[in-house]
Amino acid sequence: MTCFLDIRGITKSFGKVAAVSDVSLEIARGEFMTFLGPSGSGKSTTLYMIAGFFDPSAGDIRLEGRSILREPSNRRNIGMVFQRYTLFPHLSVAENVAFPLRVRRRPAAEIARKVEQMLALVRLEGFADRMPAQLSGGQQQRVALARALAYDPPLLLMDEPLSALDKKLREEIQVEIRRIHRETGVTILYVTHDQEEALSLSDRVALFNHGRIEQVGKGRDLYEAPRTRFVAGFVGHSNFLDCTIAAHAGERADIVLPDGSRLPELPIDRQAPVGAAARLMIRPDRLRISSPAGADAPAGIDAVLSDATFIGETFHFALTTAWGGALNVRMPSHTLPPAGHGVGQRVRLSWAPGDARLFAE
Amino acid sequence: MLLDFSRLGPWRLVLVLIALLVGAYLLLPILLIVGLSFGSSRWLQFPPPGWTLRWYRELFDDPAWIASFLTSFRIAAVVTVLSVVIGLMASFGLTRGEFRGRELLRALFLTPMILPVVVLAVALYAFFLRLHLNGTFTGFVLAHLVVALPFSIIAISNALERFDRDIETAAIVCGASPLEAKLRVTLPGIRLGLMSAALFSFLASWDEVVIAIFMASPDLQTLPVRIFSTLRQDLSPVIAAVSTVLIALTAGLMALAALLRKDARS
Numbered sequence: 001m002t003c004f005l006d007i008r009g010i011t012k013s014f015g016k017v018a019a020v021s022d023v024s025l026e027i028a029r030g031e032f033m034t035f036l037g038p039s040g041s042g043k044s045t046t047l048y049m050i051a052g053f054f055d056p057s058a059g060d061i062r063l064e065g066r067s068i069l070r071e072p073s074n075r076r077n078i079g080m081v082f083q084r085y086t087l088f089p090h091l092s093v094a095e096n097v098a099f100p101l102r103v104r105r106r107p108a109a110e111i112a113r114k115v116e117q118m119l120a121l122v123r124l125e126g127f128a129d130r131m132p133a134q135l136s137g138g139q140q141q142r143v144a145l146a147r148a149l150a151y152d153p154p155l156l157l158m159d160e161p162l163s164a165l166d167k168k169l170r171e172e173i174q175v176e177i178r179r180i181h182r183e184t185g186v187t188i189l190y191v192t193h194d195q196e197e198a199l200s201l202s203d204r205v206a207l208f209n210h211g212r213i214e215q216v217g218k219g220r221d222l223y224e225a226p227r228t229r230f231v232a233g234f235v236g237h238s239n240f241l242d243c244t245i246a247a248h249a250g251e252r253a254d255i256v257l258p259d260g261s262r263l264p265e266l267p268i269d270r271q272a273p274v275g276a277a278a279r280l281m282i283r284p285d286r287l288r289i290s291s292p293a294g295a296d297a298p299a300g301i302d303a304v305l306s307d308a309t310f311i312g313e314t315f316h317f318a319l320t321t322a323w324g325g326a327l328n329v330r331m332p333s334h335t336l337p338p339a340g341h342g343v344g345q346r347v348r349l350s351w352a353p354g355d356a357r358l359f360a361e
Numbered sequence: 362m363l364l365d366f367s368r369l370g371p372w373r374l375v376l377v378l379i380a381l382l383v384g385a386y387l388l389l390p391i392l393l394i395v396g397l398s399f400g401s402s403r404w405l406q407f408p409p410p411g412w413t414l415r416w417y418r419e420l421f422d423d424p425a426w427i428a429s430f431l432t433s434f435r436i437a438a439v440v441t442v443l444s445v446v447i448g449l450m451a452s453f454g455l456t457r458g459e460f461r462g463r464e465l466l467r468a469l470f471l472t473p474m475i476l477p478v479v480v481l482a483v484a485l486y487a488f489f490l491r492l493h494l495n496g497t498f499t500g501f502v503l504a505h506l507v508v509a510l511p512f513s514i515i516a517i518s519n520a521l522e523r524f525d526r527d528i529e530t531a532a533i534v535c536g537a538s539p540l541e542a543k544l545r546v547t548l549p550g551i552r553l554g555l556m557s558a559a560l561f562s563f564l565a566s567w568d569e570v571v572i573a574i575f576m577a578s579p580d581l582q583t584l585p586v587r588i589f590s591t592l593r594q595d596l597s598p599v600i601a602a603v604s605t606v607l608i609a610l611t612a613g614l615m616a617l618a619a620l621l622r623k624d625a626r627s
């Protein structure tokens with residue numbers, strides 16, 4: 001299969017620092033792919049190699065089957081929206097959008113038509129004659145988007161385009177970006193370190209850490225089936241408990257918790273010898289609270305409720321295990337018994353099979 | 362604010378008075394010169410017994426003055442162009458280049474500003490003696506370029522540093538070649554810096570006198586040099602007229618710069 005954009009083992013070092021190491025990724029035409037990851041994890045560097053600002057130290061980037069590494073940035077025909085405001089300050093909105101067409105020496109009639117069409121696409125029809133300094137931050141980024149799409153690039157790169165905007169505006173423009181993606185069918189690579197933004201916008205997410213991709217998949221996959229401990233910790237909220245491997249069989253393992261209680265057959269990320277340390281991960285919304293150990297109590301962990309907070313649709317509980325491990329639980333308010341749970345109460349925490357995962361240390 | 366003008370009370374009067382005094386101290390010599398240039402007394406009597414345009418007529422009828430005026434203007438114009446072009450290239454290197462000794466080089470470019478002008482003049486004179494450049498137009502231009510260049514480099518480097526490089530990068534991603542991006546986006550973006558570089562370069566050459574005295578020959582004299590040498594012979598009101606013309610031109614240029622700046626900000 002030849003995919004639309006094929007990133008093959010690209011690496012970029014600055015001196016001794018490996019900003020990106022051996023990143024491979026296949027992206028389909030029309031896909032919306034997000035690079036998510038903590039600061040300094042190599043998201044921008046990867047994007048810049050695709051844009052042509054940096055040459056990879058190793059590896060190849062192929063667009064529609066052809067390597068683009070030899071092409072300079074200005075001939076790659078790629079669209080890009082930057083984190084900072086980059087409208088040309090001395091040109092009007094219309095002239096900014098027209099710029100890429102003017103350098104391509106397109107006929108005036110076509111330019112005029114295209115500018116109008118692009119301003120309509122980003123819903124800024126009345127703003128053609130404004131100067132960039134007369135626009136709000138959100139409007140400037142929308143013009144930047146119109147400029148980046150004016151020449152119908154097959155690929156649009158966006159490096160944290162909304163990070164300078166406040167939350168409400170950000171959500172508003174996210175909706176616009178989704179609509180524009182639907183209407184134009186352009187392939188988008190989008191960088192963000194806001195996981196909510198990543199999950200809500202994209203078809204797939206590539207999670208970066210220390211210059212490598214930890215996992216690629218639909219947002220739901222990353223949340224439900226994190227392949228590494230980093231993914232489990234970065235995407236969504238997680239509880240982690242220290243434990244020790246007691247038995248190992250295939251992709252499952254039995255563990256012993258610090259208080260000596262044993263939990264059987266939990267899925268584990270990789271092979272680990274008996275006696276090795278591991279971490280037990282359970283999402284706060286997958287834990288169930290029931291009465292303390294009795295004959296009919298489900299298998300699980302005993303803990304003491306140390307705090308309960310009502311935050312609207314959900315209740316938030318903090319619990320402590322016998323050996324001092326901390327756990328959080330979130331429950332929809334309506335599922336709670338009327339009396340609720342009191343602080344200091346002993347409870348049993350349980351979960352559905354598959355909701356708990358092990359990560360070998 | 363502690364020293365808010367509107368809350369100073371009676372001290373305001375004192376402040377206004379001091380400001381007026383300083384302003385008068387700075388402006389009076391200029392006003393005096395302008396007044397004398399229109400006065401009818403040959404002996405620069407003040408206040409003038411009557412008013413006349415005679416000195417201006419004498420000035421504009423004297424081919425030597427006109428020649429000096431044109432010489433000054435030509436030298437300043439060429440210096441301005443060279444200073445802005447070289448200053449622009451040097452500024453790109455100093456703000457964008459990544460090489461060892463960059464800061465040292467920047468300091469080196471600015472030394473003509475802190476060096477006493479006389480030292481510079483003597484050094485240039487001795488150096489140009491070997492190259493047979495003293496008393497030539499080229500020599501004048503090169504010497505004044507040394508003085509003008511630091512102004513250019515400061516103005517343009519500051520503008521380049523303030524200009525977000527991502528904007529130029531955006532132009533390149535849009536399809537412009539690196540050169541085209543600089544010409545169509547970066548240069549317009551730093552045009553204020555370019556204009557003040559041009560203005561200060563022009564003025565640096567236009568009213569420079571020390572180096573010019575060393576460079577001048579009997580048939581190549583800039584306006585300040587001719588004023589200086591005329592002054593040593595006799596104190597004619599024509600000098601006042603020349604000075605007034607000079608002041609008017611300089612003031613005109615400054616006003617133009619202020620206007621452009623205001624225009625760009627709105």
Ligand SMILES: Nc1ncnc2c1ncn2[C@@H]1O[C@H](COP(=O)(O)OP(=O)(O)OP(=O)(O)O)[C@@H](O)[C@H]1O
Pocket residue numbers: 014017018019020037038039040041042043044045046193
């Ligand atoms: N031009 C450069 N010179 C030297 N080191 C660099 C350069 N650009 C990036 N780096 C380093 O490469 C690493 C990855 O940086 P990168 O900008 O790709 O991270 P990022 O994931 O985009 O982070 P952020 O979310 O903060 O933008 C960092 O350690 C950074 O310091």
Ligand SMILES: [Mg+2]
Pocket residue numbers: 043044045159
């Ligand atoms: Mg970045």
